[in-house]
Amino acid sequence: MTHHTQASVHRFDEAAFTGELITDAGRVLPFDADAFARSGLRTLRVGQRLNVDHGPDGIRRLWIEGIGTGQQIR
Template identity: 35%
Template sequence: MQATSYTYDSETRCGSVLLDDGTPVEFDSAAFDAGGLRLLRPGQRVRIETEGPGEDGTPRITLVTLQTL
C-alpha cells in the first residue's frame, strides 16, 4: 500500500503517514527499522505493509520503506 510521510522523529524513529484517503496512521520504530531507512522527510511517498486493525481501528504498520518506480 502507498502513503505519504507525514511526521517523523529521528530520536524515537516513530512517526505517521497519511493514507491516500487522508487518514493518518502512526508507525513505531520496529516498522521503521524493518524498512532499512535511516531518515524520512515529510511529504515523501512511502510503501507500507500493514496488519489488521489495531486498538484504534486503523491498520497497524509493520514496514515503512521508500516508494520506488
C-alpha cells in the same frame, strides 16, 4: 489481513524513530521504532512517499520503491 497502500510522511521524530503517515484517503497510520528499523531506511522527510503494508496491529512494513534489498528501480 494485510493491506498495501501508498502514503506520505506526515510526521517523523528523528530521535525516537517514530512518526505518522497519511494515506491518499486521509487515514493516519502511526508507526513505531520497530517498524522504522525493519525498513532499513536511515531517515524520512515530511512529504516523502512510501509503500506501506499495514493491518489491525499497525504497520508491518514500510519502504521506498527501488530502495533496499530486492527492490528494482523502474
